[in-house]
Amino acid sequence: MIFNIGTKKKWFRHRIRNGGNCLSGKKIKEESRHLKRFHYTVDTVIDKPFNWKQIWRLMQYVKPYAKTYLPGAITAMLISTIIRLTVPILVGKVAIDMAIRDENPALLTYLVFIIGILYVFNYAANVFRIKWVNHLGQNVIYDLRQHLFSHVQRLSHRFFDSRSAGSILVRILNDVNSLQELFTNGIISLLMDMVTLVGIIIILFVLSPPLALAVVIVIPLMFYISTKLRKNIRRSWQEVRMHQSRLNSHLNESLQGMRITQSFSQEEENAEFFSGVNKGYFNSFRIAAKKSAMFRPLVELSDAIGTVILIAYGSYLLLLGPENGGIAIGTFVSFAFFLGMFWEPISRLGQMYNQLLMAMASSERIFEFLDEKPNVKEKDNAYSLEQIEGNIAFENVEFSYQSDRIALKDISLDIEAGQTIALVGHTGSGKSTIANLISRFYDPTKGNVLIDGHNLRDVSLDSLRSQISVVLQDTFIFSGTIMENIRFGRPNATDQEVMEAAKVVGADDFISRLNNGYDTEVEERGNILSAGERQLLSFTRALLANPRIIILDEATASIDTESEVRIQNALRELLKGRTSIIIAHRLSTIRDADVIFVLENGSILEQGNHEALLEKEGKYYHLVKSQFHMLDAI
Structure with missing residues (x-):
């Protein structure tokens, strides 16, 4: 959330005013509604008889x-x-x-x-x-x-x-x-x-x-x-x-x-x-x-x-x-x-x-x-998804995070195994929602998502997610050693396999320069590493897991220009032979995608490769043009 100092002080005053008594006595319901406007989760008293x-x-x-x-x-x-x-x-x-x-x-x-x-x-x-x-x-x-x-x-x-x-x-x-x-x-x-x-x-x-x-x-x-x-x-x-x-x-x-x-x-x-x-x-x-x-x-x-x-x-x-x-x-x-x-x-x-x-x-x-039940739950007769090829299909998919707000509207798309596709569009257009549905973090409100013809509702979650890796913009690094963080992608991997994955991605260079190499202890969230180094670690972790489908959700958004060269080289190795879904705004990250889907307000406006979409001079053309204008201004 971005706001000016004046607005922030008002926001703090609201929090200070309600901090001590917002949930006490008779004001619980009234103040709960008030706080929900600020996107707070409010625990309430569970008023049940003693039993x-x-x-x-x-x-x-x-x-x-x-x-x-x-x-x-x-x-x-x-x-x-x-x-x-x-x-x-x-x-x-x-x-x-x-x-x-x-x-x-x-x-x-x-x-x-x-x-x-x-x-x-x-x-x-x-x-x-x-x-x-x-x-x-x-x-x-x-x-x-x-x-x-x-x-x-x-x-x-x-x-x-x-x-x-x-x-x-x-x-x-x-x-x-x-x-x-x-x-x-x-x-x-x-x-x-x-x-x-x-x-x-x-x-x-x-x-x-x-x-x-x-x-x-x-x-x-x-x-x-x-x-x-x-x-x-x-x-x-x-x-x-x-x-x-x-x-x-x-x-x-x-x-x-x-x-x-x-x-x-x-x-x-x-x-x-x-x-x-x-x-x-x-x-x-x-x-x-x-x-x-x-x-x-x-x-x-x-x-x-x-x-x-x-x-x-x-x-x-x-x-x-x-x-x-x-x-x-x-x-x-x-x-x-x-x-x-x-x-x-x-x-x-x-x-x-x-x-x-x-x-x-x-x-x-x-x-x-x-007693909380998962919204996404396995069927009693869910079967294990064997080694997948990576074909992904959306069949008339609709999805809503809230009943009054539709995130995806009648989405139908086909992604062939081994293809690299890019999802572009303004914030809130539905890009990350598509990625979440592929990993089955949510189920569609309507329609079906299929991988190799298997409806994701019919397969076990572990067998599905073990073949998908997700790399986010905000890379999470656990407390522990570099080796342990990379091995999180595949706990039974040997030290040699971890090092080989790091070399393929290009992370071995900076790891070797650390005092204790792969045994270097990183602080909580990896604060001793730069943003680019953390991202390379996340790529190495994803590669070690050897997924058939990989999802990059704004994975290069916070990388500086110098680090981007190394990241692009790492990406080429990471995506090789895998079905890849890239969510990004940077032209350098998406221009080589086989198919680019342009989304707006939960619908697909355009699709095609970089050159074909530029020729149409539609939404994608204007997105690219505005990016170049921004670069020229710099």
Whole structure:
């Protein structure tokens, strides 16, 4: 996007104004529509009722490891829980009501020794429980992230057209990470707390039903209040994830566009906008944490009420004595122990519920991606496309990126195997769309695209794309060595094959001059290389893949005149014997094409070779003439 400084400042002010609160509360829909005018992808709150089916779906990732880790972890949890429930009974009923009352020091000594042994077993059980649940959780998180990334890789270009890289990163990294505590500790802790709670309630009613009933009477009230908070808390954590997605999107955009920001001296404005987005995330997290924090005081209040009831009513029963329907001192002490233990699992269950709400918010966002179906998908009976010749045919093809905007209108063309064809025309005329349809990044809205007579909808994507190479204007170089970047075209290629491809294209000259040659580490996006060197690497990568069809989409647009000579030599070697589709504006790149197709507004206006089209003095003639006028002006 090109604009003047004044326009840019207005644009920044709009972003700053909306950065912190554009997705909060009731303004979500209104501001989402506003931002879409600026081509932003806006994550929205997924407002679905809490359902256990979603959690059950998450639990399916536990299945492969259930037999390996769960039995041991559950056994260790049960041992630990039984010991914790046994000790208060031993202290109250045995130590106080028997050993101390009967003045039996031997029994008291044995009891101390037994309790000590029990705590040793409890320690060992907890060690193994933590070890096994962590193994379980880490494996589950690994599988979930791997599944999500593999699925995203298979989604169609439309998916990436409508989402920023930052929002995708948030789901693969942050949302999956937020499930880690649930899987590494939450599941077993949930079982342990439920068993502990049920065990305590049963023991309390066995020890003294009246006192137990009086103590637990506040539980229904506590659960009623907490249920009222449930939906509100879950929505708050969804908004946290949404703001985090926007924060990551802006960071990704800012880092990639840092040169533009600095060249326009817009660091201050960009920092202001970041502050707005950061504040939005800060506020959403603060609100969510505030709502979640209400659980703990609620439990503490219940604990306080239960303690008051125990002291008041328990003292009354203690004074009555066991013979008059009251309780003994040992029972009262056991009750005090169990009451302290009783509110602890309830508190953790409240925290676990918060954790479950956070997991629910993240899992909804993860499953939204996993449920996304590719717009371009293989048929169940898709067959593998064997070695192709390279004949390409478009049969009355129409295509629209959006329903109200047709990109291609009734396109019919035939490209013979081994031919070099060029697509020319103004921006938006449909050139790149034709290339995208050949690679089946999109499917035609109407009509068919065929290669060697095979409808592309009927063949497997891997067998098709493995025989097509695409070289773009913006060459992408991965972090790693020169050798690794070239081998990306064919991972099983030998070092010798990589070097031979580089020599054929002419890239070997500059690679040999690098300090470490083919083992030179290139920075992210290949910033240590010039534009021409990056393009030569992309040609080498394409040649090594040995495709039958090669597509050059403005591959020489950003090359200087000196580099163009080397690039043209590389092109001749690269295109030799292959069906080639060249999208370019430079006359030097397209004049030798066998057939040139001139497009305008999604339709083919003219076709023929360079000389024939010049003789017609039509659209192509004027395009060439305007290019020469530009050169003369220079």
